[in-house]
Amino acid sequence: xxxxxxxxxxxxxxxxxxxxxxxxxxxxxxxxxxxxxxxxxxxxxxxxxxxxxxxxxxxxxxxxxxxxxxxxxxxxxxxxxxxxxxxxxxxxxxxxxxxxxxxxxxxxxxxxxxxxxxxxxxxxxxxxxxxxxxxxxxxxxxxxxxxxxxxxxxxxxxxxxxxxxxxxxxxxxxxxxxxxxxxxxxxxxxxxxxxxxxxxxxxxxxxxxxxxxxxxxxxxxxxxxxxxxxxxxxxxxxxxxxxxxxxxxxxxxxxxxxxxxxxxxxxxxxxxxxxxxxxxxxxxxxxxxxxxxxxxxxxxxxxxxxxxxxxxxxxxxxxxxxxxxxxxxxxxxxxxxxxxxxxxxxxxxxxx
Ligand code: G3P
Ligand code: CA
Numbered sequence: 025x026x027x028x029x030x031x032x033x034x035x036x037x038x039x040x041x042x043x044x045x046x047x048x049x050x051x052x053x054x055x056x057x058x059x060x061x062x063x064x065x066x067x068x069x070x071x072x073x074x075x076x077x078x079x080x081x082x083x084x085x086x087x088x089x090x091x092x093x094x095x096x097x098x099x100x101x102x103x104x105x106x107x108x109x110x111x112x113x114x115x116x117x118x119x120x121x122x123x124x125x126x127x128x129x130x131x132x133x134x135x136x137x138x139x140x141x142x143x144x145x146x147x148x149x150x151x152x153x154x155x156x157x158x159x160x161x162x163x164x165x166x167x168x169x170x171x172x173x174x175x176x177x178x179x180x181x182x183x184x185x186x187x188x189x190x191x192x193x194x195x196x197x198x199x200x201x202x203x204x205x206x207x208x209x210x211x212x213x214x215x216x217x218x219x220x221x222x223x224x225x226x227x228x229x230x231x232x233x234x235x236x237x238x239x240x241x242x243x244x245x246x247x248x249x250x251x252x253x254x255x256x257x258x259x260x261x262x263x264x265x266x267x268x269x270x271x272x273x274x275x276x277x278x279x280x281x282x283x284x285x286x287x288x289x290x291x292x293x294x295x296x297x298x299x300x301x302x303x304x305x306x307x308x309x310x311x312x313x314x315x316x317x318x319x320x321x322x323x324x325x326x327x328x329x330x331x332x333x334x335x336x337x338x339x340x341x342x343x344x345x346x347x348x349x350x351x352x353x354x355x356x357x358x359x360x361x362x363x364x365x366x367x368x369x370x371x372x373x374x375x376x
Contacts (some may be wrong), residue, residue, distance in 0.1 A: 027048040036158070043305060044319040044352035045345035052234045052325070053211020053291055058179050058346025059355050062329045067350040068150060068367045070143035071111060072102045075376045080178065082370045083363055085352040087181035087214065090171055092163060092197065094190045099131040101165040106186055112137040112160070128187055135159045140242030144199060154376040163197070167204050178215075179212040183238070187222035194225040200312045205235065219269055220287055227288030237284035238293040241307040246280050247272040263301035270307060277314060281321050293348070296339060304329045315343035333358050 031209075049056035065083060076350045077088050090102040103126050108114040114137055115122040118129075124133070140158030144151035170178050184193055194289075197215075201207050207230065207262025216236040223237055241248050246350045248269045250257075259265040271277040284292050292311030310327050318325050327339050328348035336358045339347055349355045365373070 045315075045324060046344065048290070048319070048324045049323060051347055052324075054214065054234060054346075055086040056324060056345055057209075057359060058087060059085045059352055059359070059361075060087045060089050060346055060348045061178070061342055061349040061352040062089045062350050063091070064088060065127060065350070065352050066368065067331060068353075068371065069152075069376070070155050070158050071141040071350075072161060073155075074161065074165075074169065075140075075155065075158065075371060075374065077161070077166055078172075078333060078374050079367060080352045081169060081173060081176045081369055082374065083367070084176065084356055085178050086346075088166060089106060089178045089181040089183070089348060089352045090163075090166055091183045091185040092193065092233065093185055094196065095124045095129060095131045095191055095250075100193070100196055101126065101134060102161045102163060102166055103134075104185065106189075108134075108137065108285065112139045113141065122330060123333060125189065131162070146209060151376050152371065163200055164204070167200075171325065172374045177212075179209075180206065180216065181214045182228065182334070183216045184219065184222045187217060187219050187225075194222060194229045195209075197226075198229040201233075207303060216293055218264075221282055223284075223287040225312045229287070234290045235288055236291045236293045237280070237287065237289040238307055238322075238328070239280055239309050240295055241266070241269040241271060241309065246309075247276050249273070261301075263298070263303070263305040266295075266306045267301060267308070271309075274313075277309075278321075279316055282324060283316055284323060285321060289323065291326060291345070292318055293326050296327045296330055296335070298330065299332065299334050299338075304331075307316055310339055310342045310344055314343050319343070 031248055046056045061080030063071035065079035066076050069075035069079055080088055091104040093103050095101055107123055109122055110372055128355055138157050139160050140155040206213050214234050217223050217236055218238040234374050243253050249272050254265050257265055262295045296307035296310050297308045298305035315325050326346040327344045330347050331351045333350055353363050353367050
């Protein structure tokens, strides 16, 4: 009897929570649960390049996720890292500038880089000859991709990356989105940032556009219970370190939810631990109480970045409203949504 009651209570709680998140998303014109293609379909193609975004679009992802930076000559470009060494041949082409930030290069200089061959070397089992010599993309080029198939309508999920390096980037972004007609489309653009100041500036520039405050456990962000950052810990394994980190206490976590609301966000983007740890596995900020607290404050929850069914399942059961994933096709299949062809077939059809 007790077990039956407990089960009924748990089911009711989880259903009520899902309904809350769904209502919050629907009110903003946001898909629920959302498939957010992290740097494009970046498991199957070099991150943030044309094949990655084309594949994400063709798979039916709700949003193309991207990290926004600005070139020395003022063009908005889509690159994740502060420096270019991991995802390009900068060390060969500009050896003396291999540790320079993206902001030190003109667009023409960035366009001379090969942003695809690194993927073939890092992931030989997923390598394709046509990935060689892929180019870094501008924001406008990603918008072209989003608009490029009348049968597919992915939205844009744009992060201001290291915004303190790029004063005025929030206004620059507004100008481009306005010029391209994307500010009149409710829920088609979501803006995201880890930086509270950038969130405020995004909100001032584009009050009507939904915004997400990304959450992270570290000193200066959500304060860790351990009082330590990775660099001070003496640990070798980053993901094992992050997996042990948790907010100092419940009040600290809730303080960040309050910051999100106060600064204009409609939701949060918390990190998560992957079952198998590794790259892109961070701290567990999607415990059910955390998602309940977010929903109770009227905030949506989009978790980053999960790629395996076991983790999609855990996240959905914990009550999130959408998932950043490098494997948009896997998440679509997990949700039971139609995928026209598999990733290999689609890449071939797209010419890769
Ligand atoms: O934007 C959500 C997620 O992408 C945050 O992490 O480092 O992959 O940009 P990162
Ligand atoms: Ca990002």
